[in-house]
Amino acid sequence: MNLRFHWMFPKGGEVGMKTAQETSRVATTKAGSAAALPDMEGWVRFARCAEEAGIESVLLSFSRYEPDTIFIACAVGQATKKLKFIVAYRLGLMQPTTFVQQINTLSGVINGRVSLNIVAGSSMVEQRGYGDFLEHDERYARAEEFLGVCRSFWSNNGDDVSFTGNYCRIENGKIYTPFVAPDRTMPEIYVSGHSEQAQHLALTQGSCWVRLIDTPENLAPMVTRFRDKGVGVCLRLCVVCRPTRDEALAAAEALLPSEEIERQERRILSGSDSKTLKDALAAADQVGWMNRNLWAGLVPYYGSSAITLVGSPEDLAEAFLEYKKIGVTQFIIAGWPKLDEMMIFGREVIPRVREAESHE
């Protein structure tokens, strides 16, 4: 099977931004940031380019700084025909029955082009603003129950779900609006997180584990463990692709923003109770270049998902095929500027990967 390439959907206003610096989290979470508002014009343009570039899905991120992901997928999905949406949602924000009803409705409106990225929540402060006061480990225990209920609805045709757990209780739940898709009866469920609990959740309730990219050698045993249990592995990364490796290196280094942004982003990363964020910061500070093409140097500026594959089209195509060899099946990618880097990727890297795959 061919590798599946997804892309991070830009935040409001980002499609028009030309420098990476403008898109740092520190900037998009400031009061008055354009990220708070939907950007239908920019988004529809981006979505159509993604379809053209050969991108399968876009990941819509969830936070209190952005519009709700379910409705972005609904609106942009009506303006596109092929692109799918990985809707990130945190748990503890609504009842599982309600969530299933919303996702099923969305699937009916955009012909099943929706999957889910379940995040247990990475900021305690943000969760409390949503009325969620559970600790990290308990959030995962609840997520397990929540997804268990959702999956019962999807595998029972919406019929008569009863469940009694520590966090969820449902009695004779019924949802008449079905999940509709050409080839599935329930959405793909991506579970992200590096912690033991996140991995457990991915294995029990997910269809795919999402984690930050690392070197193939480091990842190989973990990937095998997941594949053995029938769960796929999807890597989060950024790319900088230029005609030569030297040009790519220069472009990557030009992305470094001011020290003030670093100071603030470090505060977010080190204040979180998420293992993923801690791991990423450690890679940046203790390792830097993880191998010839994989650089963690941007993490202190752009956050944990900024571990970046840097190189020529051939370097990158080879790197992706290397991950394929160890069993990785999907990638969620970002780049700067958001639109240009995706077009380069679609033009230069995907065809090289497909060409190699056609000989497998």
Added chain:
Amino acid sequence: MSLRFHWMLPKGGEVALNGRQTPREAARYRIESMHAGSPAPRPDIEGWTHFARQAEGAGIEKVLISFSRYEPDPFVVACALGQAVKKLKFIIAYRSGLMQPTTFVQQMNTVSALTQGRVSFNIVAGSSSAEQHGYGDFLSHDARYERAEEFLAVCNAFWGRNGNGNADVDFAGKYYRVEQGKLATPFVSPDGKSPEIYVSGHSEPSEQLAYSQGTCWLRVAEDPAKLASVVARARARGVGVCLRLCLVCRPTREEAVEVAQSLLPGDSAESTVTLKDDSQMYREGGQITTGHWLNRSLWTGLVPHYGPVWTTLLGSPQDLADAFLEYERIGVTEFIISGWPEVDTVNVFGREVLPLIRRQ
């Protein structure tokens, strides 16, 4: 101020795009929409868009999108339909107890931004205890209202009502606790106001909830003489009154009566109201057994079978215009109407009745 006219959004598949539909066929479709195998739970963007354009042409301001487990999620429907039509507004019916208020506000604000502010909502405490259990809600009728009060208080705090301004939201109640709640996406509307809140119900707690947290009290049509004091009370508290009713308009009253009576079930024992065991409004409706004429134009013959929202205003265009103007005199400000079939009725209303009202 002019009377404001809204309409019920038809069920999925209810709008007959090919060929005509008799009033009886339309009524049967609605009654059977809760039966297994009905297409009603599936989103029907094509039929809804057709209806929505007719409603816009007829001078209808908003459509009410109802909430139940038998239907698609009304948030998603409003978002999708809002992309297809550009003028019509939406009243999203939602029950409290299904999601955190912070999440609800984030969804409402997102949909407002995606529809240029064309959303308001109708909060329903929940009318069937079996249905609520399926959503994970096990509170009793009165406790549901107590919770709805807290729910709306949190929502209103996010929207800067109740003097909260732009401060973070902090709330500690019996049912909800929110700490430093903050949402970057604002409620977007042309006039800069927060959403209108329709509170429906006939019980004492629902009336109090409308006064404390709502902008409009939504109830089923009654004889104006009986309603006058209730309406005066609500208006004195600064809250509007909106009436739900069904409409049958024919060239003469006799023809209208004949059509309405053709909707009576062949089996006099047929009833869908037993499903709503926990609603004051439905309990009152169930007690109507004789004397189905509340006045010359207002008929409750269908109510014992199908519930109070089948209360029917019928007559010639002039009869109906007079009836609406009589409600205006006692202080009613808005109406939510439905008919059989919806498309034909909204067109007749726009062509025959509304001009007579606007002339006054």
